[in-house]
Amino acid sequence: MPMPQPAIGLLKKNDDDHQLERILRRLGYRVFAYTRCHLMFSSLAGHGANLALIDRPLGEKEISLIKKYRSRETKNAATILCCGTGQSPRTPPGCNQLVDPLDIPALHRALQRHMTQYDRKKLRASIRLPALVCDRGEHLLGEVNVLGTGGAQLQSSARPLRTGQNLEVVIPLLGQKKELEIPCQVVYAQEPVAENNFHYQAGIQFLTHDDELVRDLEHYLSCHLLTAPDDNGYHYRPAAAPHIT
Structure with missing residues (x-):
């Protein structure tokens, strides 16, 4: 049986404050957002x-x-993590402080x-990008989701x-005038079923892990998570990435 999606409670400023909630969902978490x-x-x-994120200042009664x-x-x-954006909220005793929740790798x-039972050591997010799969002289069009x-x-x-x-995948980083050619290995494959719109699906592991590739991907994923997609779900105009340490 697959492991359920990890769940996070989020205390946000108001009902129109969706940015951090959207980022957490794209990172693959179930988010239960509240203003109270x-x-x-x-x-x-x-x-x-088992994790509560507080993304607004707290009053004495709330503390x-x-x-x-x-x-x-x-x-x-639940572990309580207080986010500081601009003026940092007061941190209740025994709670942890996250300085900038919009620094995506740091988040x-x-x-x-604080969620050690879920093994997600590498940053990943849902996305829509075209891809070219190169397999023994054949070139197949696909999509990264x-x-x-x-x-x-x-x-x-x-x-x-x-x-x-083993194969090679070419992934264009739309909006950054750059593409990545990455040697890969297929770690799982799925047959077409209704749940995946009758497409073949596969999980691939990158066989190269040089620092430049990781930086390029962290930069692009940060841009992707901080911007809303266009009507088709693609990200053509990513914003400038935040400082990555």
């Missing part, structure tokens, strides 16, 4: 969320409520530190790929 502190903390256990939650839920309490590392710093998920209507097969 007491509603979020009363719902965490029911959603199976008191969080203290009560932590003292009451001593065994199953990913912070989430991994998940891209990470260590691999990707491809789909194609042409023909199946085989588990263990």
Whole structure:
């Protein structure tokens, strides 16, 4: 049975504040967003969320409520991570501080530190990009629907790929006038079914892990996560990437 998507509770400023919520969803998390502190903390256990992100300043009553939650839920309490954007919110005792939630690689590392039961060491996100699959002289058109710093998920209507097969994939980084040619190995393959719109799907692992490739992918994924897609879901005009450490 596949592992369920990890769940996060998010306390945001208002109902129109969607950016961090959208980023977390694209990173593959189930997000339960609230604007009222007491509603979020009363719902965490029911959603199976073991991480709570606070992305707005807290009042004295809310800090008191969080203290009560932590003292009451001593065994199953969610880890609480306070995000600082501009003026940092007050951090309740025993909670952790995330300086900039929009530094995507730093956000990913912070989430991994506090959600250790989910093995997502490499940054990855849902995306839509065209791809060219090069296999023993043949060139097949495909699409990337998940891209990470260590691999990707491809789909194609042409023909199946085989588990263990070595190939090369060309992925254009749309909006950056750059493309990546990456040697890969197929780690799993799926037959066409209704759930994947009757496309062949395959998970590929990149066989090269040089620092420049990782930087290029982190830069592009950061841009992708900080911008909204066009009507077709493609990202032609990524914004400037944040500082990556």
